[in-house]
Amino acid sequence: MKAKKKVAEKGNADSQQPGRPLKFKVDYDAGGGAGVSIALLIASRKCYECRQNDIEPSVAQSAPTIQVKRISQHCFKTADYLLPDTPLKEAVFRVLLSKRNRAISAEEISADLAKRWGQSINRREVSAGVIGRLLEDSPYYHTLTKP
Numbered sequence: 383m384k385a386k387k388k389v390a391e392k393g394n395a396d397s398q399q400p401g402r403p404l405k406f407k408v409d410y411d412a413g414g415g416a417g418v419s420i421a422l423l424i425a426s427r428k429c430y431e432c433r434q435n436d437i438e439p440s441v442a443q444s445a446p447t448i449q450v451k452r453i454s455q456h457c458f459k460t461a462d463y464l465l466p467d468t469p470l471k472e473a474v475f476r477v478l479l480s481k482r483n484r485a486i487s488a489e490e491i492s493a494d495l496a497k498r499w500g501q502s503i504n505r506r507e508v509s510a511g512v513i514g515r516l517l518e519d520s521p522y523y524h525t526l527t528k529p
C-alpha cells in the first residue's frame with residue numbers, strides 16, 4: 383500500500399515551486415486498501431467523554447469528516463488531547479484533526495506545537511523540516527501546493 387501511495391504523491395511533486403511550501407492534510411482514503419477504517423482511527427483520538435457515546439460499528443461506517451468535526455469543535459480543547467510527551471507523528475496527526483483537516487504547511491504545524499507545548503518543548507525537535515519529512519514519508523497524508 384505504501385509503495386502505491388508514494389507514486390500518487392510524487393505525481394504533483396515535480397510541479398512544486400520554490401517558495402511555495404507543501405501543505406498537508408490527512409488522506410481519508412489511505413486505509414481503504416488495507417481494510418482500515420480511517421473514521422475509526424480518527425474517532426479514537428476523540429476525548430474520553432465523546433468516546434463514551436460511540437458504538438464502534440457505527441463509527442467505522444461513519445464519514446471521517448463527522449469525527450474530525452467533533453474533534454475540531456470539542457476534543458482538541460481537552461487537557462490531554464496533545465500532551466507534551468505525545469510522539470511527534472501522533473502529535474502532527476492530532477494538530478491536523480484539530481484544524482478540521484484543512485491543508486496546512488509543516489511550518490504551521492511546527493508553530494502550533496511550539497505554542498501548545500511552550501517551555502516543555504526545549505528538548506524536542508519539532509522544526510518544520512522534521513515535520514515535513516515525517517509527513518512526506520507517511521502514506522496517510524495528501525500533499526498539496528499552495529493555490
Ligand SMILES: [Zn+2]
Pocket residue numbers: 428429430431432452456457458
Ligand atoms: Zn470531545
